[in-house]
Amino acid sequence: MKPSSKRRVLLVGAGHAHLEFIKSWRASDHELAEFTLITPHAHAIYSGLLPAYLLGEVRRSEIQIDLQSLAERRGIRLQLGRLRSLSIEHRHIVLADGESMEFDDLFINTGGHTPTNWQSTAPRCLHVKPLSSFLDLWEQEANTIQRIAIIGAGAAGIEIAASLSQTASAKGKREVHLIEGGAALGLQLSGYWLSRYWQRRIQGQLNKLGVHLHLNTQIIGLPRHPELALGETRMKFDLILAATPTEPPQFNIDQVEQPMPVDSRLQVNMPTKTANTKPRVWIAGDCISKSPWPRSGVSAVRQGQALRSLWHESITTRNATERKFHLKPQRPQLKLLRMGDAAFGIWGKYSLGMSRLWLRLKSWIDGRYMQSFQR
Ligand SMILES: Cc1cc2nc3c(=O)[nH]c(=O)nc-3n(C[C@H](O)[C@H](O)[C@H](O)COP(=O)(O)OP(=O)(O)OC[C@H]3O[C@@H](n4cnc5c(N)ncnc54)[C@H](O)[C@@H]3O)c2cc1C
Incomplete structure (x- = not known):
C-alpha cells in the first residue's frame, strides 16, 4: 500500500541505533518518506574507540563518524539542532x-542524559557524556592535565583510568585516581556482580598500570573546584571526570496521547488499515526509560538494525488487524574492556578473563564497525 503523500520521518539523535537505521536504509524508502536526521553535532563519536584515542593510537577523526557525508550518501537531510520538546497530538x-x-513518524535515539548533580560549569570538572565536550577539552588541554580523578569504577571508568595511566602530560607520567562509592568495582555481568577472584585480577591489573583505586569513597556530585576529599586528605586535580551512570532524558512530552505508541520494550504497535495516517x-538505545535491554552500545545497535524493517513493515503492511512486533533483548552480550595491552572479556554472566587475544578481537570489531560507515 502506498501512502497518498510521502511521510515526514524525523530521526532525532545520531546514536548507535539511528546510525544502524541509516545504514540499513534503502533507496526505495524515498518513495515512501522524506527523512531528516536531527543532531546537535555534525559528527557522532564511537565510545568503543575512546581508550585507543586516549592512548594516542588513533586520531579524533578516526573515532568520529561524519554524519553529513553519511546522510548525503543516503539522500537524508541533516539538520543541526537539539530536541527540546515534542507534541504527539500536534505531530x-x-x-x-x-x-x-x-512529523508523521518520529524516532528518538538521544542517548543517556547526565543527571544534574553530575553536570558542572566548573572548568576541568565534567562528565564523560557527552563525549564531544570531554574530547574538546582533551584536544586543547591534555598537555597540562597531569593529575586526574575518575569518579565511578564501572566499565567506562575502568577503561578510561587504565588508558590515561599509560599516557603522559608535559610534566611526565599521569597520576590517575579511580574513585568508587562501593566496596568493589562496579562491574556487572548480566545483573550479577563480578566474582571476588576476577575483582582481584582486575584490581591487580589496574594496580600494575599505576591506577590508584579508592573504594568505599562516596562522591555525590561534581565539585565546584577540581578538589576532592579522599579519606583524610584533600587532593587537587587537573581534571575530575565523572563516569557515573546516565539516565533517560526527560523531554517535555505532551500528555494528550499518552502512552506513546511504542512501549519501553521497543514493542511497536503495528498499524491498522487506517493507521497510516497516525503519527508513530x-x-x-539508552534513552528508553524502563527496558529489559542492558544499556549498552551493543543493545542500541541491535535495536537500530531492526528499526528500519519495523518501520517499513508498519508503512507497507496491508494487515487490518493490529499486530505486535516483539524484539527480544539481545542476551548474552559480549563486553571487552581495554586495560593496557590486554582486554578483559565478559560474555553475559561469564568472565572470559584478561587476554591479549580479547584486545585483538576488540580492535577487529571496532575497526569493522567504523569501516561499515564508509560504504
Ligand atoms: C568510555 C565508554 C566506553 C564504552 N564502551 C562501550 C563498549 O565497548 N560497548 C558497548 O556496548 N557500550 C559501550 N559504552 C556504552 C555506550 O556508549 C552507550 O550505551 C551507547 O552509546 C548508547 O547508545 P545510544 O544509541 O543510546 O546513544 P548515544 O550513542 O549516546 O548517542 C546519542 C546521540 O544523541 C545526541 N543527542 C543528545 N541529546 C539530544 C537532543 N536533545 N536532540 C538531538 N540529539 C541529541 C547526542 O549528541 C548523541 O550523538 C561505552 C560508554 C563509554 C562512556
Whole structure:
C-alpha cells in the first residue's frame, strides 16, 4: 500500500541505533518518506574507540563518524539542532533554538542524559557524556592535565583510568585516581556482580598500570573546584571526570496521547488499515526509560538494525488487524574492556578473563564497525 503523500520521518539523535537505521536504509524508502536526521553535532563519536584515542593510537577523526557525508550518501537531510520538546497530538517537535518541525513518524535515539548533580560549569570538572565536550577539552588541554580523578569504577571508568595511566602530560607520567562509592568495582555481568577472584585480577591489573583505586569513597556530585576529599586528605586535580551512570532524558512530552505508541520494550504497535495516517513514535538505545535491554552500545545497535524493517513493515503492511512486533533483548552480550595491552572479556554472566587475544578481537570489531560507515 502506498501512502497518498510521502511521510515526514524525523530521526532525532545520531546514536548507535539511528546510525544502524541509516545504514540499513534503502533507496526505495524515498518513495515512501522524506527523512531528516536531527543532531546537535555534525559528527557522532564511537565510545568503543575512546581508550585507543586516549592512548594516542588513533586520531579524533578516526573515532568520529561524519554524519553529513553519511546522510548525503543516503539522500537524508541533516539538520543541526537539539530536541527540546515534542507534541504527539500536534505531530511536531520543538528544537532548542525554537524551531518547530512536523512529523508523521518520529524516532528518538538521544542517548543517556547526565543527571544534574553530575553536570558542572566548573572548568576541568565534567562528565564523560557527552563525549564531544570531554574530547574538546582533551584536544586543547591534555598537555597540562597531569593529575586526574575518575569518579565511578564501572566499565567506562575502568577503561578510561587504565588508558590515561599509560599516557603522559608535559610534566611526565599521569597520576590517575579511580574513585568508587562501593566496596568493589562496579562491574556487572548480566545483573550479577563480578566474582571476588576476577575483582582481584582486575584490581591487580589496574594496580600494575599505576591506577590508584579508592573504594568505599562516596562522591555525590561534581565539585565546584577540581578538589576532592579522599579519606583524610584533600587532593587537587587537573581534571575530575565523572563516569557515573546516565539516565533517560526527560523531554517535555505532551500528555494528550499518552502512552506513546511504542512501549519501553521497543514493542511497536503495528498499524491498522487506517493507521497510516497516525503519527508513530519509536524510541531506541539508552534513552528508553524502563527496558529489559542492558544499556549498552551493543543493545542500541541491535535495536537500530531492526528499526528500519519495523518501520517499513508498519508503512507497507496491508494487515487490518493490529499486530505486535516483539524484539527480544539481545542476551548474552559480549563486553571487552581495554586495560593496557590486554582486554578483559565478559560474555553475559561469564568472565572470559584478561587476554591479549580479547584486545585483538576488540580492535577487529571496532575497526569493522567504523569501516561499515564508509560504504
Ligand atoms: C568510555 C565508554 C566506553 C564504552 N564502551 C562501550 C563498549 O565497548 N560497548 C558497548 O556496548 N557500550 C559501550 N559504552 C556504552 C555506550 O556508549 C552507550 O550505551 C551507547 O552509546 C548508547 O547508545 P545510544 O544509541 O543510546 O546513544 P548515544 O550513542 O549516546 O548517542 C546519542 C546521540 O544523541 C545526541 N543527542 C543528545 N541529546 C539530544 C537532543 N536533545 N536532540 C538531538 N540529539 C541529541 C547526542 O549528541 C548523541 O550523538 C561505552 C560508554 C563509554 C562512556
